[in-house]
Amino acid sequence: MRMNSSTIKKVLVTSAGCGPAVSVIKELKRQKDFPLHIYSSxxxxxxxxxxLSDKYFLSPPMLEENYFVEFMYSLCKKNKIDFILPSLDKEILILSDEFNKSIIEKSGAKLLCNPHDISIRCIDKIESIQHCVNNEILVPGTHSGLIKEDGRTIHESVDWMPIIIKPRMGSGAKENIIIRNKIExxxxxxxxxxxxxxxxxxxxYTIDILCDTNAQFLAALxxxxxxxxxGQTVKGRVCKTSRLIKYAKNIASLFELTGVxxxxxxxxxxxxYFIELNPRYGTGISLAVGAGINMPLLHIKMAMGISPTKKELEYKDKLIMTRHWEERFIYA
Incomplete structure (x- = not known):
């Protein structure tokens, strides 16, 4: 049921140039169930x-953390933002910091992301892998030593092949390197x-996970x-199997996840094999919405104290998503 226009909520989606943000903005704009005004930065x-949003703002670099937090506070207070959906790992780590979060939420806006300690455990790949090992979740063979200086080589005792080299903190697989033979x-x-x-x-597989504000598992797609x-899904297919859903539920519980x-x-x-866990939306979230479960919208509803209905958590199996380029023309 559509709500009265007087209940319109203002949602700020940050880092609007990244894939997850674009997907979230499109899906929140496309839905007709709930009146929202979408801001972006x-x-x-x-x-x-x-x-793609109703109104946008240019933000300062995240490298200037204090200025960035001050900017977010001012933006939210001036525009009476209700909810903030951060899109990048680095941004989540800054905004979810308890001190920074307390400043931003004085504006009246509510930050919709996992707590800082949970976010670090997910985003830091070494920590997430170790957490899985401690809880008997299967992971690929992993060299336990983090590279502490440039110019190091792969240890001779490592006999895996192929080998993947990746950053401890990073997303999108842009910096990953695959070594396929002894010469490489x-x-x-x-x-x-x-x-x-x-x-x-x-x-x-990527599994989109939805949990409530008390870290109770609700759904997995x-x-x-x-x-x-x-590192971003161009073609994907829904695989609604009890094994994958049970696996996701177990991971959600072990990491005490909230939201999406x-x-x-x-x-x-x-x-x-566990590969990684992102405490945020993935670029392929549009497939979840297309299959019937609008996780961005449900995320916002839960922040308002509205629990998802059984019907809202249902979705179609075997749906395929294929993507194409779409142009936007602007004067800047």
């Missing part, structure tokens, strides 16, 4: 999400802040990553 005036292994030069794992070549470019998160895992030889 980004450092780049040509960021596509800015021009000898030539590989590792940089500070990176680590390496056994590369698991199998069927890749597994989707096969049929085609991935730069996306889990990545790989299936090989009938085993599921």
């Amino acid at each position: 980004d450092i780049d005036e040509t960021a596509p999400g800015l021009h 292994k000898k030539q590989a030069v590792l940089n500070k802040g990176f680590f390496y794992q056994e590369f698991i070549d199998g069927k890749e 597994p989707r096969e990553r049929m085609l991935v470019k730069s 998160s996306c889990l990545q895992c790989i299936e090989k030889n009938n085993k599921l």
Whole structure:
């Protein structure tokens, strides 16, 4: 049922140039169940999400943390923002910090993301892997030592092949490097802040997870990553299997997740390997919405104290999403 226009809520989606933000903005604008006014922010005036929202703002760099937090507070207070949906890992770590969060929420806006300690446990890949190991969740073979200086090489004792090198903190797979033979292994030069794992070549899944404000699991939508470019899903298919849903529920409980998160895992030889857990929306969230479960909208409703109905948590299986380029023309 559509609510009266006097109940319109203002939602700020940050880092509007990234894939997850664009997807969230599009889905919140597309829905007709609930009256929302979508604001967005980004450092780049040509960021596509800015021009999909109702109103946008140019933000300062996150490197200037104090200024960035002050900017967010002022933006939210002046425009009477109700909810903030951060889109990038680095942004989540800044905004969810208890001190920063307390400043921003004095504006009257509510920050919709996991608590700071939970966010760190997810975003820091070494921490998330160790948390899985401690709880008997299968992970790829992982070299325990973080690279502490540039120019290091892969340890001779490592006999995995292929090997994947990735940053401890990072998203989108842009900096990942795959080593496929002994020659590449000898030539590989590792940089500070990176680590390496056994590369698991199998069927890749992303699982969108929805939990309530008390970290109670509500739903999981597994989707096969049929085609991935730069770490983002271009083609995907809903795979509604009890095994994947149960797996996601277990991970959600172990990490005490709230709101929306996306889990990545790989299936090989009938085993599921934990790859990473993002305490935020994934770029492929549009497939979840298309299948019937509008997680961005339910996220906002729950923040208002409105629990999802059983029907709102249902979705269609085997739906395929395929993406294409779409242009926006602006004067900047």
